[in-house]
Amino acid sequence: MLTALSIRDVVLIEALDLDFGQGLGVLTGETGAGKSILLDALGLALGGRGDSGLVRHGAAQAVVTASFDPPSADLATLLDDNGVEVEPGEPLLVRRVVKADGGSRAFVNNQPASATLLREIAPRLVEIHGQHDDRGLLNARGHRALLDSFGGLDTGAVARAWSAHRTAEAALAAARAEIETAVRDREWLEHAVAELDKLAAEPGEEEALADKRRTMQRAEKIADDLAAIEEHLEGSDGGLARLRQAARVLERVAADHPALAEALAAIDRAVLEGTAAEDRLREARTELAYDPRALEDDEARLFELRAMARKHRVQPDDLPALAADLAGRLQRLEAGEGGIAALEAQLATARRTYDDAAAALTAARTEAAARLDAAVAGELAPLKLDAARFRTVVVPVGEEGWSGAGKDRVEFEISTNPGAPFAPLTKIASGGELSRFILALKVALAEQGGAATMVFDEIDRGVGGAVASAIGERLARLARATQLLVVTHSPQVAARGAAHLLIAKASDGTVTRTGVRRLAEAERREEIARMLSGATVTDEARAQADRLLETA
Template structure:
């Protein structure tokens, strides 16, 4: 619900702060007083075009701030999705700034937002209905949702069936495209799979081969060094043999002097360490020994792996996965029509489910259309539209227009005269008739929710007397369920208001300003009398105003 509207420097309004409450609020004033400026300002706050022409002459910028009570859970979720934080239980503030030199900015709860987001949330905040409004009830694109809401139809099964059908169709299309592409490359695919299967690459194989190759190449390089070391240690002339000979000689003379005994002990230790070194050398030679043919085979294998990887533009470790992928493609190609036939069956089953759910929804819409037509018809006579007829058209859509909302086109149509053909609401020539049709339809749809604030802009234009009274009675009835603001020239409508705002224009000779003030009871009587009699308010007009206020 709209609770406050603050306007600064918009056209003729210098500064204006308005508070709004529940029920029916009426806005009146003489022609040209600036009632449209209020609606323009509200429209600006709700994402309307930020025209610099709205900025009051001499001001740097125009600012409009609209305050609404706590947003619904759905609206709060939408704002959260767009990065706007909303504290639970807190009001919603929408502010729009338009600069005189062009450009505009938007804020929601003092957080920067786009005008696009304002326009997206606007339908959940305020519905504006006027003779030239091309949104809301006059826009056929919203008629299907209005009918579904009126009938409380659950469109969930159709939406889910539609998504299932789309997924099945996508899978079939992908499979057909893959088979078509694979069929063009079948010869290459068969050759590639054959090559890779013959090569049989394994993950990590390249690194293992490269490491083994490095070890064998290193062994070849140190083989000569190992042979030289063995010659120094082994054989009759080797170092170990000479140490053993020295030990035998020392054994004979070691008893002759302590130093000789120590020398014998040192030589014995050297023999032991030398023997250990000899064993380690033998172990290393055994470990480093390799078959030259194995080195050649490893090098050839490594070359094949790397060449194959370059050919397919992948890393050698990815060859095994590539082999499996290409083999799977070839298998799917060979499976061919069998796989396609299965997917076609899935599409057929999903289509049948969708059509069944859509048929159920269509039947519900046709039944609801009859109830809505009857409800609107019941509102036409009091609004002096006795000869008019209203109907809700529920027609099938072409398959290319099917969606998660079903396969129906829904549009509200009217015929204003006996024998005249039905036509869309927007084709009605008379503005007064259109306004009354909108009101009748809105009354019929009133219990179905929507925005918590509705604005009717001069919906009573061109009517008076009993028709204006009927309009006022229906507006008051609507206002019992939602906040309703009405710009009116009709005293019968004005008398129904729970709150009455007077819009007036004043000039000091140099500057003209538009102001708005809430009328007390006595002031309401005088304003309604003015609406009845014109410039000169008569006692008779005041008496008639009293009667209107008493019966409202």
């Protein structure tokens, strides 16, 4: 719901701050007072064209800020998807700035936004029905959803069937494309699978071979050093043999002096450490044994793995997975027609399910259309449209137009005169007729939701008396469930308002300004009396105004 509207430097409006409430709000004023400026300002905030001509003369820029109730979950998600943060429970602020030298900027919750985003969220916030409006109920793209909502129709079964149909269709197309490609590449595929099977690469094999190769290459380089070390340690003349001989001699004399005993203990430790070193060297020599034939075999295997990986443009470790993938493709190719036949059967089943669900939805829409036509027909005569006829057209679309919403196109059409052909609303109805048709539709669709705020611009143009009263009664009825703002010249409509705003133009001789103020009850009586009698307000007009207010 629109809660507030702040306007700065728009045409004749210098500064204006308005608060709005639930129910029916009426805006009145003399012709030329600037009622259209107010709607232009609201339209600007909702993504309308940022024309520099809207900037008040002498001002640098025009600014319009509209405040709405906290957004719904769907709207909050849309804003979040477009990078606009929304705090739960906080009002939604939409601001538009237009510079006098051209260019405009838009903000949502004080965060920069595009005018395109404003136009996308606008229908969820406000419906503006004017003389030349082509959105809302006049947009045929929304008629199907409105009919479904009016009829209480559940389109979920159709949507699920359509999704299953598309999935089966995509699976069959993918299988056919794969087989077609595989057939073309059969010879290559068979050769590649045989080649990879013969290679029989294993995960991690390339790294293991590379490590082993490095180890053997290093062993080749240190073989002479290991032999020299062995010569110094082992044999009858090696270091360990001499240490053992020294230890045997010391054993005979170690008791003669403490230092000799200590020397013997040190030699024993040296023999132990030397023996351990000898064991480790022997272990290393075994593991680093250099076998030229083994090195040659490992290098050949490593070359084969890397060459095969380059050929297929993969890493060596990916060769086993590639072999499995190509083998699977070859197997599917050989399975061929059997797999395709199964997918074709699945698609046929999904198609029948969708056809049945769509046919049931079409039948339900046709029945709901008849009920909607009757509901609208009941509203036409009181609105001075008794010669007009309304119908809801439900027609099939070609297969290219099928979707999760079914196989139908839905459009509202009218015929304004007996014998005249039916056509879309915008093609036939005049401005006043069009607004009244929209009102009749809105009353018939009253329980189907829509934007939280509706604006009707001069819906009562060209009518009076009983028709104006009928319009006022229906507007008041709609306003029970939503916020409704009406620009009106009709006292019968104005009397129905829960809030009455007067738009007036004033001049100090050099500058002309448009202002808006909320009328108190006594002021409402005087304004309605003016609307009844013209420039000179008579006592009779005041009495008639009282009667209108009492019966509203």
